[in-house]
Amino acid sequence: MKTTQRILRTYTYLLLSIFLLCGCHGKKTSLDGMNKDTNIVSLKINSTQIAKGISHTDTVFISDMKFLPNVIKVHNGDTVVWVNKDLVMHNVTELTGKGWASPPIHSGASWKMAVKQATDYHCSIHPEMKGKIILE
Amino acid sequence: MKESIQKKVIRLFSSSILMTIFLILNSSFMPPPVLTDPEIAKVAVTANQIDINYAKLAKDKSKNTEVLKFANTMITDHQSVINQAVALVTKLKVTPKDNELSMKLNSDANTMKKTLMEKTGKAFNKSYINNEVSYHKAVINTVESVLIPQTKNAELKALLTKVVPILKSHLEHAEMLQKTLSK
Numbered sequence: 001m002k003t004t005q006r007i008l009r010t011y012t013y014l015l016l017s018i019f020l021l022c023g024c025h026g027k028k029t030s031l032d033g034m035n036k037d038t039n040i041v042s043l044k045i046n047s048t049q050i051a052k053g054i055s056h057t058d059t060v061f062i063s064d065m066k067f068l069p070n071v072i073k074v075h076n077g078d079t080v081v082w083v084n085k086d087l088v089m090h091n092v093t094e095l096t097g098k099g100w101a102s103p104p105i106h107s108g109a110s111w112k113m114a115v116k117q118a119t120d121y122h123c124s125i126h127p128e129m130k131g132k133i134i135l136e
Numbered sequence: 137m138k139e140s141i142q143k144k145v146i147r148l149f150s151s152s153i154l155m156t157i158f159l160i161l162n163s164s165f166m167p168p169p170v171l172t173d174p175e176i177a178k179v180a181v182t183a184n185q186i187d188i189n190y191a192k193l194a195k196d197k198s199k200n201t202e203v204l205k206f207a208n209t210m211i212t213d214h215q216s217v218i219n220q221a222v223a224l225v226t227k228l229k230v231t232p233k234d235n236e237l238s239m240k241l242n243s244d245a246n247t248m249k250k251t252l253m254e255k256t257g258k259a260f261n262k263s264y265i266n267n268e269v270s271y272h273k274a275v276i277n278t279v280e281s282v283l284i285p286q287t288k289n290a291e292l293k294a295l296l297t298k299v300v301p302i303l304k305s306h307l308e309h310a311e312m313l314q315k316t317l318s319k
Contacts, residue, residue: 064298064301065301065302065304065305066301086298086302087216087217087220087298087299087302088212088213088216088217088302089212089213089216107216124205125209125212125213126209126305126309127309127312128305128308128309128312129305
């Protein structure tokens with residue numbers, strides 16, 4: 001008799017803990033859902049901006065001898081600003097050397113350009129520093 | 137027979153332990169140089185100036201466009217680092233101080249400069265770039281394992297830390313040239 005009681009008790013505890021675990025998981029998914037909602041909202045804002053023809057500005061930081069981000073997606077006509085956060089001078093030059101190029105961008109300075117086409121670029125002073133512009 | 141194998145294993149084991157102890161002791165007998173902040177500042181400025189001097193030599197002796205472009209980058213970048221270092225030590229009222237490491241760097245550089253001066257044309261380009269690869273490797277190692285860990289002043293430490301990616305990018309650039317020159 002006593003053993004059956006004990007088994008029953010353990011079983012209830014087990015069931016309770018399973019319910020509790022499910023509860024936690026449920027909360028987590030609802031949080032995920034909230035994040036998705038905010039993403040949708042920001043996407044909507046972006047698409048209305050695009051619909052109205054407002055071009056916006058994207059920033060690429062030059063830091064620790066890297067373009068951050070090194071790949072950037074923009075719309076035709078958007079402006080990209082390169083900000084030099086390094087100690088040394090850089091530039092932004094279309095990779096083949098036959099296209100566009102910035103003047104030297106000194107430490108702390110920046111340079112901007114309205115993007116008309118997708119291109120690969122690098123810093124011609126430090127050719128191992130590479131970046132890419134993709135058109136959306 | 138069995139016993140002798142056991143003995144062999146024991147002997148091998150104990151000798152390897154002895155060897156490890158010997159190696160550990162040996163490495164602790166050759167500690168890295170202990171430097172003060174004014175000495176570290178001097179090493180940093182010296183190491184940058186040495187690479188500027190190599191680059192000036194390359195500008196005199198080389199006709200290869202890529203080598204000349206590399207040399208120009210070395211001059212502007214290492215000069216920017218020196219300017220930052222000088223501005224910082226002036227602000228901190230620290231006077232860079234000569235020391236064994238800075239003097240060794242200078243004497244090694246003088247020997248290398250003599251070797252490079254004897255070469256011309258393609259042989260010069262190759263030797264200059266080979267030396268840039270090994271020099272940057274050595275400097276990166278010194279900055280990372282000696283200078284940064286020993287620096288007391290936070291701003292000097294931050295500056296040295298910011299210099300490492302610059303040196304690594306120069307190394308990559310030099311290695312790229314090393315490949316094209318060996319073709």
